[in-house]
Amino acid sequence: MNQSINEKIKDDLEEELYLFNTGEHFDSYLIMGCKQENYEGKVGFRFTVWAPNAKNVGLVGDFSDWHIGIEMERIGKTGCWTVFSEQAVEGQCYKYRIERSDGTVKLKIDPYALEFEVRPNDASIVKDLPKKKWKDGLWTANKKRFSIYERPLNIYEVHLSSWKHHEDGTWYTIPELKDELIPYVKKMGYTHIEFMPLMEHPLDASWGYQLTGYYALSSKFGTMEEFQDFVEAAHLANIGVLMDWVPGHFNRNDYGMVYFDGTPQYEYADKNKAENNRWGTMNFDLGKNQVQSFLISNALYWIEQFHLDGLRVDAVSSMLYLDYDIGEWTPNEDGSNHNKVGVEFIKKLNKKVFERHPDLLMIAEESTAWSKVTKPVHMGGLGFNYKWNMGWMNDTLKFFEMDPLFRKNNFNLITFSFMYTFNENFILPFSHDEVVHGKKSLMHKMPGDRYNQFASLRTLEAYMMVHPGKKLNFMGNDFGQFLEWRIHEGLEWRSLDDEMNAKHLHFMESLNQIYKTERALWEVDHQAEGIQILDVDDAETVLTFIRKGKKPRDFVVVICNFVPVERKGYKIGVPFEGLYEECLNTEMSEYGGVWVKDQGPLKTVKETTDQQDYTIELIVPAMSVLILRPKRIFGVPKN
Incomplete structure (x- = not known):
């Protein structure tokens, strides 16, 4: 040359x-x-x-x-x-x-x-960056108008190659998904799609979490240009796009980054730190300058070159602790187990991302009690703006998997979350991890016969929607798929030929639309002012509360009945005199229940109940969630 x-x-x-x-x-x-x-x-x-x-x-x-x-x-x-x-x-x-x-x-x-x-x-x-002329400027501008904390966030989690298959067993291409997945998500009322990892990986069974090519869309999925077009189409349909990102560990296949120049280059020099035995991968040396440049550039690459609206950062706990699920480990000189360089890397990552994109979502999949995960770095936090609430998910599913006979003695599994729900900015996840490896689908987890399983599933999904925190649901949960997720097959879409599955899909569409419509369910999600507990009745296994928006008129009253026993003459307190109506009754026949009509306008009486000045008396269906909203009320403050 x-x-x-x-x-x-x-x-x-x-x-x-x-x-x-x-x-x-x-x-x-x-x-x-x-x-x-x-x-x-x-x-x-x-x-x-x-x-x-x-x-x-x-x-x-x-x-x-x-x-x-x-x-x-x-x-x-x-x-x-x-x-x-x-x-x-x-x-x-x-x-x-x-x-x-x-x-x-x-x-x-x-x-x-x-x-x-x-x-x-x-x-x-050999490939250079495509030079796309983006057309999603209105979406980008609208994101900047309102705080992400005060907007609805309801995420549909998708594994790209197993959402839907053709009759010959091949999965949908990205252009085909653009034409089918985006309209489906829009119709169902979700606000965002979250893809499990899309980067290059050699083994399907890893679900994309053992990466070889951090800057490449996996060739089995399609091209960079096709994915850019998908994100643009989603934005034009007012749907955000998120992606799982794996900065903690990488694939150890010999042709990849492992011992790249013959020495520990991308990985730690200490084998106890370098080898992630649980996943069969190598841990990045997060304290090495060049690795920081590689990884932070990679996060910004996906955000800026593909206009992603955020990243769900995988396995944050493994970056925070030296002894997290790895077997042999080397403590710090003072004997502690915190990975100090990992903590500093995470802070640096979030600071740099938010410097450029303050309206982005940086979501931590962090399963321990590490404090201030979603607090800004300058306030002593890790700098994420959201965290999956794994504690809520585990307790809630454990409770719902029980025979209803035993639920009243384990009601703390439901009530405990209210003790910490405002400690972080939480997303409530029913994710892929909960419907695989023998854990059963959400539908299959529910006890009882088929009717009662669907009644419990509707109650579970509605309870998630009314609980403080943003929402995430994995594909297949939306129509009550009975079989757990299988990576090599498409979802059981043929289940929709069954009336109960079809009604559950209709229920989820209705529930999602109610969530988006009722400001009280998302506007004050992360402060105690957004909820007022009315009654926690362990004996009856009923939970009631009010969810509140910013304005006094923006509120809903929630009644959760967690057992298959109907409550007649049930009294609940409400804050204002007037008429209330059912916004949701999960036991309506159109959803798969037995109720054919609602209870009509519900008029208050002047009677103190649940520390409220007015009372409504109604029937609470067996195994149900009722949401009541004001129809015509009096005495509401103007501010």
Whole structure:
């Protein structure tokens, strides 16, 4: 290659690589990996890779000898290597030939590659960033108008390749999902789609959580351009798009990032810290500057290049603790188990993301009692703005799986969440983890015969919707699929031929629309002012409360009956005189219950009940949730 071109490349990269090595380059994908360039009229691709302890690095591929390849040159003391090739053409395969200090040679993928071969092949593919002209400016502008905390957030969690299959067993392509999934989500009333990991991974059984290519949409799903078009179409339909992201650990397949240059490069040097035995993966060395540049750039890459509305950050606990589920572990010098570099990395990640995108969702999947997960970094927190409420999910499902006969003696499983629900900004998740590996589907968890199972499932879903916190439901929960989730098959859509499943789907659509309509169910989700507990009756297994919006008139009254016993002449206190109406009765026949009409306008009487000045008397159906809203009330303060 022309010497002047080679020197120009080095000069162009020197300052950028300084930032990369200090952990402060948050767009490192723009300089690393494979990039199309024009040097003095010569058009080709520049390849740049970080391999600080390699003896030599070569570029091998379809455009060069796969055994020897093109020799790459060190860029000073940056630890990086580069070469420019006029022969490289978009769509060709390549790898890096890494000669280690002991003379052994490994062919390695490009950690920054934007595309890979379809499995079982694993080479990186020559590709530059697409230059899309986005049309979702109105969606982006509207996000900035209102705080995310004061908006409805109801997420539909999807595993892309098992949502729906064709008759021949093939899954839907991204363009097909654009035409079917987005209209379905819009009709059902969800606000966001959350995809399980979409990045390149070799094993379906990992569900996408053991990644090899962090910057590449998995080739089995489709192309970058197709996914960009999907997100744009979702935004035009007023649907947000989120994605699971896995910064804690990476795939240990030999051709990937593991011991990339022959030494612990992306992983910790300490084997006890490096090896994630539970997942069969390697843990990123989160204290290493270059790893921070790689990972924070990756988060921003998916947010900015694909216009994602947020990331659900997987396995946060494994980054916070040295001893989290890994077997042998090495404590800190003071004997403590907190991963100090992991904590600082998480804070840095969230600070950098929110500096650029303050309206984004950064959601922690964190299963311990670590405090201030959703508090800003400057207030001593980790800096996320949401956290999955795993405690609420575990207690609630344990309660609902019980025979109703035993529920009154375990009512604390329902009531305990109100002791901590405002400690963090919570999302209430019924996720993929709860309907796999023998745990049964939500429908199958419910006790009793088929009728009672659906009655319990409606009660469960409605209870989630009225409890403080944002919402997440995994695909299949929406129509009461009986079989647990199976990754190699589509959902049991044929179940909708059954009247009960079809009615449950209609129920979920109605419930989601009620949630979006009633401001009281989302406007004051994260402060105690958003709920007033009326009565917690352990003996009757009934829970009643008022959910409140910002304005005094924006409220609903909730009655949760957790056993299959009808309550006649039930009295509940309400704050204002007037008429109330049923917003929801989960036992209506249109949803699969036995009630054919509602109870009509409910008129108050002047009687103190539940510390309220007025009382309504009504029938509470067996195993149900009732939501009452004011129809015509008096004495409401103007402010």
